[in-house]
Amino acid sequence: MKLTILGCHSATPRTNTNPTSQVLEIKNHMFLIDCGEGTQVELRRNKIKFSRIKHIFISHLHGDHYFGLVGLVSTFRLLTRETELHIYGPKGLKEVITLQLKLSDSWTNYPLIFHELTSKDSELIYEDNKVEVHTIPLHHRVYTNGFLFKEKENERKLDINAVLNANINMAYYRKLKQGADVENDDGIIIKNEMVTKDPSPSQSYAFCSDTVYDENIVPLIKNTTVLYHESTFLDKNEDLCERTKHSTARQAAIIAKKANVDALILGHFSTRYNGYEEFRSEAKEEFDNVLLAEDGKTFEF
């Protein structure tokens, strides 16, 4: 699982900071999460192939999370893309993108499929044989969802020496990986746990931005491998959280602790601060494994 931060700053793009966008590489997918102005340039800067992006997830319709989307959709067209593009985001997104395509008299030459979200409950919005994506309803000034990306349980691993010794036909290897007991060439039933090992643990990633501190999300992200939680402010500006529906670094860390995640990545920093180390130190008072997002930074898990 590899996460590339294209932008992790709030409000407006600047010469040295980008608004929210990130790419999650998981089970051979490249999921683009949020798409602030300038995202297509950051994709190029980070050498991410446009053609590998097939699913885009938009948390909410504030500009710093999606003003780069229409440009990316248009650029895909200019690059003569033919592959389907699926966009998941709040109701209204389809209207705003298609209106702009209509005004420019240039429809896409690839299938552009919108999955508009309106539910206030968590939903399964994407699934294949390797991953699932669920929404995480968040509490912000407008309708907002975070997204939980979960690898499905991996297959059991063959203990190849044990398998050979047990005289099992190769035709049964698939069943073994799926956890079944099998009959060997001598007609003896071989218990699965005798010839296989536990699978490598499945990983998961929860993206939660923008949101006020909200313990309702804890059950949804329980035991997640990595949690990205916004931390727009430091303790000294906590008074701004309720009005703007944002969180502090400490609040993000409390959520991480309650959800028992392995690692917390902080981001969506307000540009009022000069450095971000204080975000880490305030969060570490509540939760140990705190990482800081940074434009252009890659995390591998």
Added chain:
Amino acid sequence: MKLTILGCHSATPRTNTNPTSQVLEIKNHMFLIDCGEGTQVELRRNKIKFSRIKHIFISHLHGDHYFGLVGLVSTFRLLTRETELHIYGPKGLKEVITLQLKLSDSWTNYPLIFHELTSKDSELIYEDNKVEVHTIPLHHRVYTNGFLFKEKENERKLDINAVLNANINMAYYRKLKQGADVENDDGIIIKNEMVTKDPSPSQSYAFCSDTVYDENIVPLIKNTTVLYHESTFLDKNEDLCERTKHSTARQAAIIAKKANVDALILGHFSTRYNGYEEFRSEAKEEFDNVLLAEDGKTFEF
């Protein structure tokens, strides 16, 4: 008259090239012309104060000319702007900007005034006591206008020694500057041309992008000081001009020559080319004073 090129490349923003946007400083105005994605960052990079921009002119609704506008409008709001903002552009622009504001539940706290254009004839769209702005109907794939910015005729200059010798009361200086004859303190009529000099010549700037080669614009831009004319292609790709409704460098230069302008600036280069010197050399075969636009470059006239 000072022109700052924020972006002068066609189609898509890239790590080293920006789509169309420029700022014309004329008679204390800062006119923003077109606003491709990333324009607000380029304004910051070029240290142009956001508060000085009160009028934005959008040529047409292709993304490389206006996808940065909604972000700029939103950033003005976040910066608690109170001054009026006037936006001139094709019909449809108001709908697309206000839809995005509505979806983000964040109206502007400053007056945002749209002047939607639909005429196929040249129109006077802005006027004060120092400048006029006229549309230049262009011929592109969608409804498009160029813009002609004209200083009004400057006042005559006082020949101060002659004025003093002629014994003229200071109260008449204003009338002299406006070209009138006046009576001096001895009751004698003083002919204006005896005590004043010709005004400094008025300057003008014509922005023409995007457009196919079109001689119909020549009368509208006749004797303009500076013409910015798109030149997306070189001679060798002239065949693409008719289909895409763009021009070559040579065609831009022929327009400059026919319109008898002082200087021609070429821009809106296709990213298919590596360098741009060939644009200059091909254009110079038709017209002498050819300049090349470049992101971040400033021209003073």
